[in-house]
Amino acid sequence: MKAAVIKKAGHIQIENVAAPVPGVGEIRVAVRLGGICGSDNSMFHGKLPAPFPLIPGHEAIGTVESMGEQVSGFKVGQRVTVHPNYFCGECDLCKQGLTNICRSKIRLGVDINGVFADFVVVPAKALYPVPDDLADEVAVLAEPLAVSLHGVKQGNIASTDNVLIFGAGVVGQLALQLALQHTANVTNCDLVASRLELARKMGAKKVISDPEELASCQGSFDVVFETSGAPSGLEQCINLAAPGGRIVLLGLPGQSYPVPTVSIVRKELTIKGSMIYTTEIPESLELLAKGVINTRALVSNVIKLEDLQATLEGFSAPERMKTLVKIS
Known part of the structure; x- marks a missing residue:
């Protein structure tokens, strides 16, 4: 598959790499559209530690491409979005509902390979169906909306x-x-x-x-x-x-x-x-589906994967708001 790989701080290379294989309880998602977050920029510039080489990105809309064993509730071709912070569900914080500060949290696109690639493998429990009438360009902002929603609460x-x-x-x-x-x-x-x-x-x-x-x-x-x-x-x-x-x-x-x-x-x-979110992504999708949140005005531009390096180099431009990355 084609992927954007941060080789070292300040340097991204577009490469052909082996596509990930879904394991038990996992789904391989064909990524359609991603969003660039400030944490992607911090990691690119070496301000957020990460295990390079790494595929960045955690905001995404895609479709179910294949499934590992013991997966139910999804079908091939179904559109989904990702909860990119995997919590253990077993620690004392998770049991209190504080899954956003789980002691064993794994961050997609920071700790493990992320979504700026043709495919990404995600635990089925970290995927949410996208309503049929919700455009990719809107639904891709469900994750940052969840951040704001958790904070406003x-x-x-x-x-x-x-x-x-x-x-x-x-x-x-x-x-x-x-x-x-x-x-x-x-x-x-x-x-x-x-x-x-x-x-x-x-x-x-x-x-x-x-x-x-x-x-x-x-x-x-x-x-x-x-x-x-x-x-x-x-x-x-x-x-x-x-x-x-x-x-x-x-x-x-x-x-x-x-x-x-x-x-x-x-x-x-x-x-x-207010640290990211807990249960807010489904609520964000619902708000977006109702049309009560204007996200289209927040999108500055849509780029190709090959333009990711240049975009992150100019990320601090004051006129820029949200940049989306077209994958497929």
Whole structure:
């Protein structure tokens, strides 16, 4: 099969490699469309450790091509999407429902070969059927939507809450749309004008790009979702949160940094981390099928597998949102 292989940090090679064979309880998926995530970029640049050589990618839509023994509930040709974080189901965290932080979690496209190839082998329990009337280009965003959905749930938004989405990338734009299902009082902030214009079109009541204007909003927001992963993001969110406010961290900064703990105590803030998702992918597919989430506006471009290297080299371009990779 054809596959994109990261040979070493900063270098991808398109190769013909042996197609994986499904084992017991596994399905081989013919990949149709993938999505590039920030973690793919971090791995490509050597910021996220991975066992190179490796086929990256974890967001995908494909069809069932063949099945190993002891697989039921699927048929050849059926469209599916992937839950790319394999949890053990047996550890204490999994038994509490915290499968997203399983002690033995295996990450598709990070720990093992991923979806930027003609085929990928996936445990049947990690696959979800895609509704027949849901286009590949929409369904492929079910996984990042699940990330935002899990995070927004942590915020427990009330209809009277004043909400801030800190960052207007893909996760921020999806969180914005989800938050608007709970309250009309949603503000989005970012430094990139084009992203804020998109947030406005998505329904944000207010958008802010000017740091001084943002600073004037200190203490204004009941719920703040930090989606940027910027080094100073948490500190700014603490300052922007209202007394008794809630902050949910979805972004992953490259390193830890000091925070104003005095403000956390004096304002009695609640700060929660939100790591990927647990059971949200089926719910994401349902939301997409209902047409209540606009994903098409988030897709910047669709590339060929051969263009993956150049795309990751220019990944930080501010006008870029979601890039899809056409496999077949």
